[in-house]
Amino acid sequence: GQQLNQSPQSMFIQEGEDVSMNCTSSSIFNTWLWYKQDPGEGPVLLIALYKAGELTSNGRLTAQFGITRKDSFLNISASIPSDVGIYFCAGSVNSGGYQKVTFGTGTKLQVIP
């Protein structure tokens, strides 16, 4: 099956610093999604990207859909303590009329106040 490699696996940063994480795949996806998961809760959608090359922002978050359609990155600017959590990328392809989503391995973010 399709696999998404996400890096880094974890990171510790100081409050106020910018953060960057990325996701790569050997397969092409037609949509990239970024989710955040807080402990004990379900993934919450942050950003959805639908077109190769697309750059989309949501507040302090910016994500891009790679030109090759095999990668995506997420940047968080000026991190704050509530940014702590696990960030998952996800790619989807059309599978018989619906979109099949594959999740990345996650990046665990810790923010030091």
Add this chain to the structure above:
Amino acid sequence: EPEVTQTPSHQVTQMGQEVILRCVPISNHLYFYWYRQILGQKVEFLVSFYNNEISEKSEIFDDQFSVERPDGSNFTLKIRSTKLEDSAMYFCASSGSPGGATDTQYFGPGTRLTVL
């Protein structure tokens, strides 16, 4: 804002027992999913459901698993005879409002299943 809800939040069961996990997807969504997340690991796809039938299932979704949409609002996951390795968080998701992007899946808060 509409959201996916799941019950119970935590289910403890004995090995070999049957469990039913319940989900209420977002009301005008057409596609429904179950995912599993073993503690500390990534979210894994189990099954997708559309038009009252399974669209796709993963290799994890064996004969012990079944899904049902018993009425217009609920979507359930049944595990017939639980095993220790079924212990995980189970997330329901839904997508596909009419005219919307079918691939933006919205997740519920999850049910933590503990098999003893």
